Amino acid sequence: MSQKLIEIKNKAKEYFSKNELNADHETAITLFISGVKSANVLILSKIEIQPVDWHAYKYMHAQYFKDLQLFSLLNRSTNWSYNPYIYYQLSSQTFNLWGTSNLNTYILGAFDLDAKFFRYLSLSHAFKTEIRFIPLFPSDLSLDTPFLSALYDVEVQNQREIQTQISMLKNIEVPSLTVEQKEEIVRNERQVVADSYVDFLKFLITI
Amino acid sequence: MALFNYKNVEIYYEFAGNVKDPCIVFINGLTQQVQHWAYYKDYFKNRGCSVLLFDLMGQGSSVKPTLFIDFQDNQNVLAGLLDKLTIDKAYIAGISFGGVVVLRFGIEYPEKVKGLIPMSTFSEMDAQLQFIGNNLYEGMVGIGFEYLVKQFVPFNFSANWIGNNADKLPIAIRESFNNNDLYGIQNMMESLARFQGFTHELKQIKAPTLIMNGEFDYLTDREAHEILRKEIPNSRLLLMQKVCHAFTLEIPDIVCRLIEDFVLTVEKGEWKAKQDVMIAADDVNSKELYFPCQGDHTRLIPINNIKKPSKANTTGVTQKNSQKSGKTKPEA
Numbered sequence: 336m337s338q339k340l341i342e343i344k345n346k347a348k349e350y351f352s353k354n355e356l357n358a359d360h361e362t363a364i365t366l367f368i369s370g371v372k373s374a375n376v377l378i379l380s381k382i383e384i385q386p387v388d389w390h391a392y393k394y395m396h397a398q399y400f401k402d403l404q405l406f407s408l409l410n411r412s413t414n415w416s417y418n419p420y421i422y423y424q425l426s427s428q429t430f431n432l433w434g435t436s437n438l439n440t441y442i443l444g445a446f447d448l449d450a451k452f453f454r455y456l457s458l459s460h461a462f463k464t465e466i467r468f469i470p471l472f473p474s475d476l477s478l479d480t481p482f483l484s485a486l487y488d489v490e491v492q493n494q495r496e497i498q499t500q501i502s503m504l505k506n507i508e509v510p511s512l513t514v515e516q517k518e519e520i521v522r523n524e525r526q527v528v529a530d531s532y533v534d535f536l537k538f539l540i541t542i
Numbered sequence: 543m544a545l546f547n548y549k550n551v552e553i554y555y556e557f558a559g560n561v562k563d564p565c566i567v568f569i570n571g572l573t574q575q576v577q578h579w580a581y582y583k584d585y586f587k588n589r590g591c592s593v594l595l596f597d598l599m600g601q602g603s604s605v606k607p608t609l610f611i612d613f614q615d616n617q618n619v620l621a622g623l624l625d626k627l628t629i630d631k632a633y634i635a636g637i638s639f640g641g642v643v644v645l646r647f648g649i650e651y652p653e654k655v656k657g658l659i660p661m662s663t664f665s666e667m668d669a670q671l672q673f674i675g676n677n678l679y680e681g682m683v684g685i686g687f688e689y690l691v692k693q694f695v696p697f698n699f700s701a702n703w704i705g706n707n708a709d710k711l712p713i714a715i716r717e718s719f720n721n722n723d724l725y726g727i728q729n730m731m732e733s734l735a736r737f738q739g740f741t742h743e744l745k746q747i748k749a750p751t752l753i754m755n756g757e758f759d760y761l762t763d764r765e766a767h768e769i770l771r772k773e774i775p776n777s778r779l780l781l782m783q784k785v786c787h788a789f790t791l792e793i794p795d796i797v798c799r800l801i802e803d804f805v806l807t808v809e810k811g812e813w814k815a816k817q818d819v820m821i822a823a824d825d826v827n828s829k830e831l832y833f834p835c836q837g838d839h840t841r842l843i844p845i846n847n848i849k850k851p852s853k854a855n856t857t858g859v860t861q862k863n864s865q866k867s868g869k870t871k872p873e874a
Binding site: 338341457460464467469470474475491494495497498501504505517518521525 | 543545603608609610683684685686687688713716717719720721723724725728
C-alpha cells in the first residue's frame with residue numbers, strides 16, 4: 336500500500352469518525368462504485384457471445400450477473416443527493432478513471448489468453464480489492480441501513496468474486512509473459528486504481 | 543510511519559526502546575497486526591527491553607502481493623529488519639503462523655537469535671490440522687473474511703473469555719475485516735499450504751527455547767508442541783492453564799511476566815531447561831511463576847493420577863498430587 340493511500344485512508348477514517356454519512360457521501364460513493372462495476376459488467380458481457388473454456392466461463396458468468404445485481408442494489412439503497420456538483424465531479428472522476436485504466440480497450444474484441452487479458456484480470460482484481468469503504472467507518476458503526484448493508488454486501492461479494500481473478504492470474508499460461516512481467520502488470524494496474532481511489536477520497540472528505 | 547523496503551516492497555514495522563537493550567520481536571498470527579502486541583510493547587519498554595513489531599507480507603499495513611507469497615520471505619524480512627536497526631541478536635517470539643516463522647528463523651538465522659519463544663504453533667501439520675486448515679480456507683474464500691475470523695473465535699478463546707467479551711467481539715471481528723484484505727491472508731495461507739514439514743530440522747536449533755501451549759488449544763494441539771519439545775534440545779514446554787490458541791490476547795499479563803523471566807534468565811546465563819515440562823501459574827499475582835508437570839502432559843485425561851480400578855473399588859480414586867515448587871516471580 337502506497338504512503339499516500341495510507342495517509343488518505345487515515346484522513347478519511349478521522350473524517351468519518353466526526354461526520355455522519357449524508358446523501359452527498361452516499362451519492363458520491365455509489366457513483367464511484369457504479370462507474371467501476373458498470374465497466375466490469377460491460378467488459379464481462381462479451382463472454383456471453385464468445386467461446387470460452389467452461390470452467391472460466393462459469394465463474395466469469397457468475398461475476399457478470401453478481402456485479403449487475405450489486406450495482407442495482409446499491410443504486411436502489413442510496414439516498415440520492417440534490418447537489419448537482421456531486422454528479423458533475425463524479426462524472427469527471429469516472430471519465431478520468433476510464434482514461435487512466437484504458438477500460439475502453441477491454442470492451443471491443445474477444446478475450447484471448449494474452450497480455451491484454453492478463454491486464455484486465457489485474458485491473459478487475461484491483462477494482463475489487465483496493466476500493467473499500469467499510470474500513471473507513473468506525474468499527475462500532477451499525478450497518479443496519481439499506482445503504483450501508485448494501486455497501487457491506489458489495490465488499491463481501493467482491494472478496495468472493497476475486498477468486499475468479501486470483502485463480503486465473505495465478506494459473507493461466509500467457510506465453511508472451513514472464514513471471515516478472517506479470518508481477519509488473521499487477522503492480523501497475525493496482526497503482527492506477529489506487530491513484531483513482533486516492534483522488535476520490537480527497538474529494539469525498541471535502542463534501 | 544516506519545516502512546522497511548524489502549525487494550522493492552514495503553514492510554510496516556514499529557520499534558520501541560533502545561537498540562542497546564535486549565530486543566524482543568513479536569511476530570503476528572495469521573489475522574493479526576502489530577496493534578495486537580500493544581500490551582507487550584508497553585510492558586517491555588518499561589522494563590529495559592526494546593520491542594520490534596512488524597506486519598508480515600499480506601497483513602495490515604505491509605505490502606499485499608497479489609500473485610504469490612513465498613514463506614521464506616518472512617524470515618528474510620526479519621533478518622533484514624534487524625540489520626537495518628543494527629540489532630545483532632534478539633529474542634524472537636511469535637504465535638501460530640508467527641510461531642512457524644520463529645522456528646524457521648531459529649533454523650536459518652541462528653547467529654541472530656538469543657532465544658526463541660514459539661507459541662501455539664507447529665513444525666508439521668497432522669491430518670487433523672490440515673483438515674481444519676482446509677475448512678478455514680474454504681470458509682474464508684466461499685463465505686467471507688468475517689466468517690474466517692468467527693471460525694477462529696472458539697479456537698482462540700476460552701468460553702469464559704468469550705462470555706465476558708460478548709459485547710466487544712462483533713467490533714473486534716469488524717476491525718479484523720477492516721484491517722485485513724482477504725486476498726493477502728489467502729496468499730499467506732497458501733504459502734503455508736505449500737510449505738513442507740520441517741520437524742527433522744528442529745535439532746539444529748541450539749538457542750534457549752521457551753515453547754508455550756494453551757491447555758485447551760484444539761487448533762495446534764499438545765502433540766504439535768510435544769514434537770517441538772522433543773526435537774529442540776535446549777527447550778522447555780510451558781503449559782498455559784485454562785486457555786486456548788490465542789492466549790497472548792486472553793492473558794497478556796501472565797504471558798508477559800513469563801517472557802520477562804525467560805529473557806532475564808537467558809541474559810544472566812542461567813537458562814538450564816532440558817526439555818522439561820512446566821505448568822504456568824494462572825494467577826498473575828502469584829509468587830510462583832510455574833511448577834513442574836507431574837502427570838502425562840500429552841493427555842487431557844490425567845492418566846498418571848488415576849488408580850486402576852480394583853475389584854473392591856471401581857470408582858477410580860485419585861492419588862494425592864504433590865507438586866514441587868518451581869520458579870517464582872522475576873525480580874524486576
